Amino acid sequence: LRGKANPKRGVLWDPRAAREGPERLVPAQTTAPEEEESPSSPSPHFKDAPQSSPATGTPGSPKVPGEVCSTNQCRRSPIEEKVALLVYYLLYKYQVKEPITKADMLRNVIQIYKNHFHEILRKASEHLELVFGLDLKEMDPNRNTYVLINKLEQSCDARVNDNGGVPKTGLLMTVLGVIFTKGNRATEEEVWEVLNMMGLYDGIKNFIYGDPKKLITKDWVKEKYLEYRQVPNSDPPHYEFLWGPRAYAETSKMKVLEFVAKTHDTVPTAFPGWYEEALRDEEERARARVLAKASTAAMASARAKAIASSFSSPK
Secondary structure: OOOEEOOOOOOEEOHHHHHHOHHHOOOOOEOOOOOOOOOOOOOOOOOOOOOOOHHHOOOOOOOOOOOOOOHHHEOOOHHHHHHHHHHHHHHHHHHHOOOEEHHHHHHHHHHHHHHHHHHHHHHHHHHHHHHHOEEEEEEEOOOOEEEEEEOOOOOOOOOOOOOOOOOOHHHHHHHHHHHHHOOOOEEHHHHHHHHHHOOOEOOEOEOOOEOHHHHHHHHHHHOOOEEEEEOOOOOOOOEEEEEOHHHHHHOOHHHHHHHHHHHOOOOHHHOHHHHHHHHHHHHHHHHHHHHHHHHHHHHHHHHHHHHHHHHHOOO
16 A cells, blocks of 8 residues: 555555554553453552452453553564554544545455454454544444544534544543542542553653643643642642543543443443442433423423414504
């Protein structure tokens, strides 16, 4: 496949560059076998996760979105290389808004590994969801066409501070997850503890996210996804993060908990306390929608009566 340039964005899809670049997009296997974590061990991602017995589905061997290892510690199988290449290819398709088809993926990426297509696609989909916050959906099973959907329910076509680059929704969902699981407010130190596990550090630019501190304390605050404020009466001053109004509008505690659970290879019900809170939030949202519809219907009815009355009143 020759490199393709998009005249609007100038984005180039080049498999040679993809083979050099995507090694940081997809976690690789290490040369030494990893010790299995006990089922009840807390995740390094969310250390305060409720503990329970294996029967309740407590997550083991949790994943940190975007976690990577150094080149001299990593060794990839041909299948893993194809997963990384497919992630890169699908991100390109998302950026230039081109259709995604199975035929294109087989021809341009999978090639001789077509018998492993479903495995490669599944793993690439997991990485796209956990790292970038994108869901890969099959649109037409007959034509084998797919589309990438941002996890946030945005009212317009704008993406979360992408600026023409790769989506940052996965990182935002991670931060929202930290806030939710810390009692709906997380200290700056707690957020950075998780970001550090993902290879993101204060003062060090990242090839995907740019300046992470600017992103979480300025950009997402300006876009109203996060609130960043000083902890009252803290001396020296300490800061904390909360959900912003746009986060409440475009996602929910249940969706964020589903994301958190997926990073633990489990389901939301594995965290009973958080799951109950998320259920209450869903019920409150449902009641608010019903009240909003009732209010709209009442206003429409009153307006219709007023119009009818104006026509029927004597001159």
